[in-house]
Amino acid sequence: MKKLVVSRLISSVPLLVLLSLFVFGLINLTPTDPAAQILGVGAGEDAKAAYRHQLGLDRPLHEQFGQWVLGALRGDLGKSWFTAQPVTQMIGDRLGVTLSLALLALVLALLAGVPLGILGALRPGSVPDRILTLAVSLGLAVPGFWLALLLALLFALTLRWFPVVGYTPFTEDPGEWARSLVLPATAMAVHTAAVIARQTRGALVDTLNAPYVQALRSRGIPFRRILLRYAMKNAMIPVLAVIAVQMSVLVGVTFVVERIFALPGIGTLLMDGVVQADMPVLQGTVVVVGALVLLINLITDIAYGVVNPKVRPR
C-alpha cells in the first residue's frame, strides 16, 4: 500500500509540471500587457517598463517559469498583479469554502445515490426502478446552478429558512456554517447523486448476476447477507472510479454555485483572475485545483486498492 501511494505521488509530479507549463504557455501566448492594464494606457513607457521589471516580465520565459516553479515548490505562488497579495494566501483563505462545499455535496450525493441505486438494482424493471431511471435522467440533465437559483428563490428568498447569500466560517459558528452551505451543496449534489445512483444500479445488477452470487446461494447463504457482505463490495469498485471523476466535477461546479450564494471560495477568486487577467492568481488557482484533483484521484486509487485486491501491489 505504501508503495502504491509513493509511486502515485511521484508520478503526479510530472503531471503538475505539465499542467503549469500548459497554463504558463497559454498565458504567454497572449499579448496582454499587465503594466498597461494596471498603470493605465496613458502611463509613460518608462513607468511601464519599470513595472514590468518589477514583475519580472522582462526576463526570458524559461527563467520566469523556472522562477515560478521554484517558488511554487516552496509554497510561494507569486503575488497578485493587482492587489500584490501573495497568491498562496489568497488561495488558502478560500480553499476551505470550496472544499467543504464540494465534500458536503459529495456526502449528500452518496447518501442519496447509493441507496437509490441499490433499490433499482434489487428489482430491475419494476415500477420503482423505472421511476428511478427517469429521475436519474432528469438529475443528469438539470444544470446545478439553475437548481441553485430555484432553491435560493424558494428556501432563502421566499421561505427564509436559509441565508440568501454569505458564508460563516466553521470556526465562528458551526450551525451557521452548515446553514450557509446546505442550499448550494444540495443543488450541486443532485447531478452527482444521479451519476452515482446510475452507476451503483448498473454495477449491482451485474454483480447480482455473477456466478459467485449463484455459488454463494448454492451454499445456502441468505440473499440479504450475500447482498450486504459480497455484492455491495464488488459493486462499489466501479462506483469508486466514478466518485473520483465526480469530485473533480464538483470542484468545477462550486465555481458557479459560489457566485449565486456569494460564497468566498476559489471560484470567485478565479473569476476575478479571469476578468482582470491577473495571471499569477489564474495560474496559481489552476495549478492548485489541478493538484487537488490529482490528490482526490490518489485517495480514490488507494480506496480502490483496499476494495479491489487485484490492483493491490504485493
Place this chain on the structure above:
Amino acid sequence: MTTSADITPPEEQQRHGAARRPVRASRLRRPAVLWCAVFLGVLVLVALAAPLLAPYDPLALDIKNKLASPSVAHWLGTDDLGRDVLSRLIYGARTSVVASAEVVAVALLLGVSVGLLVGYLGGLWDRVTMQVVDALQAVPALLLALAMVAVVGNGLVKAMFAVGLVFAVSFMRVTRAVVLAEREQLYVDAARVTGLGRAHIVFRQILPNVAAPLIVQASIAAGTALLIEASLSFLGVGIDTTQVSWGGMLETARQFQSEQPLLPIFPGVAIAVCVLLYNLLGDGLRDAVGVRDPAAGAPARSARTRTRLSVVERRPAEAAPASAPADGTLLSVRGLTVAAGDTELVSDVSFDVRKGETFGLVGESGCGKSVTATAVMGLLPGAVRVTGGSVLLDGRDLVRLGERELQRIRGERIGMVFQDPVAALSPSHTVGHQLGEALMVHKGMTRKQAAARSAELLSLVGVPDARRRLADYPHQFSGGMAQRVVIAAALACEPELLIADEPTTALDVTIQAQVLDLLDDLKRQLSMSVLLITHDLGVVADVCDRVAVMYAGQVVEVGSTEDLLLSPRHPYSEALLAAMPHGAPVERLATIPGRVPPAWDWPSGCRFHPRCPYAVERCGEGRPEIADGARCVRAAELTLKGVR
C-alpha cells in the same frame, strides 16, 4: 459543467463490450431514440429559423414593459430591460446549438486524429501523449474554459474551443483503444495480406469500429457542451453581450428573480430539456449500436424469490408419476419440467441418485443438463420456472419448499461445484472469508471457528499450506486449485449430495484427472452421492456408477455406466460414444451431424430423429416414452455399437 462525468471510460466499454446486450432495453428505446432525434432536429431548425420565428428582436429594449408577466403581447413575459423572453429563448437556441456543434467538431477532429496517430505510432509517442492527456483531465473543463477566456478574451467560439479540447481527450482514448485492439489482430494477419499497406488496413478496419462508440460520446458531449456554455454565460465570461444565451438569461434572472420569479424558469427548462434529449439520444444509441454502458446495467432478472413463487403457483394439478423411489434413493427427480415462458427447456426428466453412488448426466451443450441441476437447487433465474414434476430429497419435495427452507438444504444437504471455479468465487474477498461463510450461517460458528475449520477443509481437498492460503484472493489461485477451493466450500457442511456441473471442463487436461480423483476420494470419505454433469463420456466411464443421457431437454437413455458403454440402446448414445476419442490415433474421430436444436425449435416425435441415422417415418410422430431405459421406438429392433 460536467467534464467527462457521463463519458464512460473506454476501458470500461472495452471490458463490457463482450457482455450480452440488453435486448429488451434496446427494443424499448428505439422509438425513444427516434423521438430524441426528432426533437433535436426541431431545436436545430428553431436555431436556424430564429429570425423568422421570434416575435421580437431579442435585443430590443422596452423599459416601460420591464419584468412583465406573460401576456398576449409577450407570451413568456419580459426581462429587466423589457426584452421579450420568448424571442430570447429562440435566439438562445442558436447559441446552444453552435456551442454543441463546435465542441463536438473540435473533439472529433482532434481526438480521432490524435488517437489514430498515437495508437498507430505507439511506443514513446503513446506514453508521452497519455501523460499530457492525464494532466489535461486533472483540470475541470469549466476551469480550462475560464483560463482560455482569460487569456484569449471573451467569445463563445474561443471558450468552446477549450471545452472541445477537454472532450477530445475522451474521444482520443476511445479511438486509441480501438486502434490498439485492432493492431493486436493485425500483426497476426499482416503476414498474409502483405499486398496492402499496414496503414491502409489499420484505417479501414479502425474507423468503422470506432464510429459507434464515438457517435454515442458525441451525443453526450453535445449535451455537456450545452451545460458548460450555459455555465460560462451565466458567469458572464463566455459570450459577448450581443449574443443571447440561456445561461446569460439565467444570470439576469438571478438578479431579478425576487421581482419576477418566472424569469429563471424558462431558460432553465430549456437547458434541462435539451441536455436530457442529448443524453437520452446517447443512451439509446448506445443500446442500438451495442456499446454497453456499465452504468445502465442490464434489465436483468431479480436474483431473489421469484423462483419460489413461480414454482408454487404453476404446479400441475396431479402429482408426479407414482413410481415410488426405490430403497436407498437419495435424490429422485420425477417428471421435472422447466420452462422459460412458453418454451420448455427441460421436459419430463426423471432419474434417481442412490446413496453413495456417482450418477452421471451426460449430453451435448444445450441439452438441459445444467438447467436440471439448477432446478434441483431451486436456483433457476427469474424468468425460468419449474412447471411440473418434483424433486424429492429423501422423499421431501424441494420444488414445494419456500426460499427459507431451501436455504437450509442448500449447502447443508446439497453442495454444488461449478464449471468456472474462479468465477464462482467473489474476486474481492479472501478464500477463507468465502469458505467460512456457510459454516457461520449453517453451523453458527464464529469467524474464528470457521477459519479453523476452513483450513481443515482446504487440506482435505489437497490445497498445500492451507492455513496461509486462507488469506489469499481467488485470482492468486490456479484454475485447478481454485476448483479445489470451490469443492471445499461446497463440502463445508458435509452435504449428502454433491452436484458437480462440468467440474473439469474449464481446467487443463492434466488437472482434470486430479480433480476427478479428488471427487471420487471425497465421495468415499464422506459417503456422499455425486450428481456429475458432463459432456465427456470419458469422465463418465471413469467415475460414474450409473448415467442418464440427455438430449434436447429429455432423458433419452438411463442405466448403468457399463451397459451404456458396451451396449447403448438409444442411437444418440451410440453417436456420443462414436464421437468419443479412444486410443487409435490414426482413426478419424466421428462427429454427430447437425447440432442440438434450440429449445423453441424442438422437433415433434423423437427429438433426435432429424439427426438419427436409423430414423424411419414413425420416429417423427407422437411422443415416445422411456421404455426399458431408452426413449426410442426402435430400441428393440436396433443393435447399436458400444465401445470396442
